[in-house]
Amino acid sequence: MRKLVKILLVIVLLGLLAGSLYFLVQRNQQPPEQFETESVIRGTVINKAVATGSIVPRKEVVIKSRVSGVVEKLHVQAGEIVESGALLAKIKVVPDAVALNSARAQYEMAKISASNAELELNRRRKLYREKLISKDEYEKYRFDFDMKLEEQESSLSNLELIRDGGNGASGSVSNEIRSTVIGMVLDVPVKQGDTVTETNNFNEGTTIASIADMTDMIFTGTVDESEVGRIEEGMALKISIGAIEDKFFEGVLEFISPKGVKTDGAVLFEIRAAIVADSDSTIRAGYSANADIVLDRRDNVLTLDERALRFSDDGVFVLEQLGEQEFARQEVTTGLSDGIRIEIIEGVAEGATVRVP
Structure with missing residues (x-):
């Protein structure tokens, strides 16, 4: 019995010793290192500059009031198409009290002067018919009457303009705001009852409406100073609009600003590009957009992820896989890069697998 117990103890001890040795060997054994790899494939590499901006009409006209007063009635709203000369709004004139009193006084004085000139002309006409005065003297009084009559009409027109905002005799009504172009009404920033001011040499005046030709849209944006020297007018653009997903619009660069503007520490240059019309999509003014300006491109060339490149004093190289973890x-000789993939001119063949650090 004792002999059997001793044998069992020896077996248990040997088992524990074997398990400990196996555990120590497994703990000290390092797993094989795994490396990320990339393949050399054929593709297109496009080097481009990116401009951020928005879509705006090429021609947008702001219509302002020519008189001060209160908006009596609006005849249009945003989104309507209007013709040149279409009535947009009517302004109820609130005349300046001092100017109105002055105009009334001038008109009354002009009426009195015209009336006195008419009486004097009638007296001189009677004397002329009786041949008591010469024709030249008579014509002088007739001319004076005509001048006084003209002054009366002029003062009346001025009074009507200040009081009513228009001249009934000439048919010109300045309190009627009319469109000067054909296009779509983009915005009507005033409401009925709002107070407006006239536009003049000292005052910009109140905007009644903005009108634009929505069939001729352009992209306007900015590019960084590091890229502006590589672009030129006439280059093709691919424009993506945030509100229209999965679609690109063609464009042609028309303008590059000769002067940069410093914004948040970066110098930016304005650019403008014509957008090729697309009847299938509705483009609205103010859409945010990005434009890719193609600087250079390589089609059907060997390309590789730039992360696989390594650099030394001797040049550029890659670690090409020969076998399992080998x-x-x-x-390698590299070419054009788009910032993610780079053209491989020579050094490795198509389909080769290289290590990525």
């Missing part, structure tokens, strides 16, 4: 240094 890599060899291979010098």
Whole structure:
């Protein structure tokens, strides 16, 4: 019995010893290192500059009031198409009290002067018919009457303009705001009852409406100073609009500003580009957009992820995979890059697998 117990103890001890040895070996054994790899494939590399901006009409006209007063009635709203000369709004004139009193006084004085000139002309006409005065003297009084009559009409027109905002005799009504162009009404920033001021040399005046030709849209944006020297007018653009997903619009660069503007520490240059019309999509003014300006491109060339490149004093190289976890240094010649993938001119073949650090 004792002999059997001793044998069992020896077996248990040997088992524990074997388990401990196996555990220590497994703990000290390092797993094989795994490396990320990339393949050399054919593709297109496009080097481009990116401009951020928005879509705006090429021609947008702001219609302002020519008189001060209160908006009596609006005849249009945003989104309507109007013709040139269409009535947009009517302004109820609130005349300046001092100017109105002055105009009334001038008109009354002009009426009195015209009336006195008419009486004097009638007296001189009678004397002329009786041949008591010469024709030249008579004509002088007739001319004076005509001048006084003209002054009366002029003062009346001025009074009507200040009081009513228009001249009934000439048919020109300045309190009627009319469109000067054909297009779509983009915005009517005033409401009925709002107070408006006239536009003059000292005052910009109140905007009644903005009108634009929505069939001729352009992209306006900015590019960084590091890229502006690489672009030129006439270059093609691919424009993506935030509100229209999965669609690009063609454009042609028309303008590059000769002067940069410093914004948040960066110098930006304004650019403008014509958008090729697309009847299938509705483009609205103010859409945010990005434009890719193609600087250079390579089609059907060998390309590789730029992360796989390594640099030394001798040049650029990659670690090409020869076998399982086996890599060899291979010098390469690179070409155009788009910031993610780069053109491989020579050094490795299509389909080669290289290590990515």
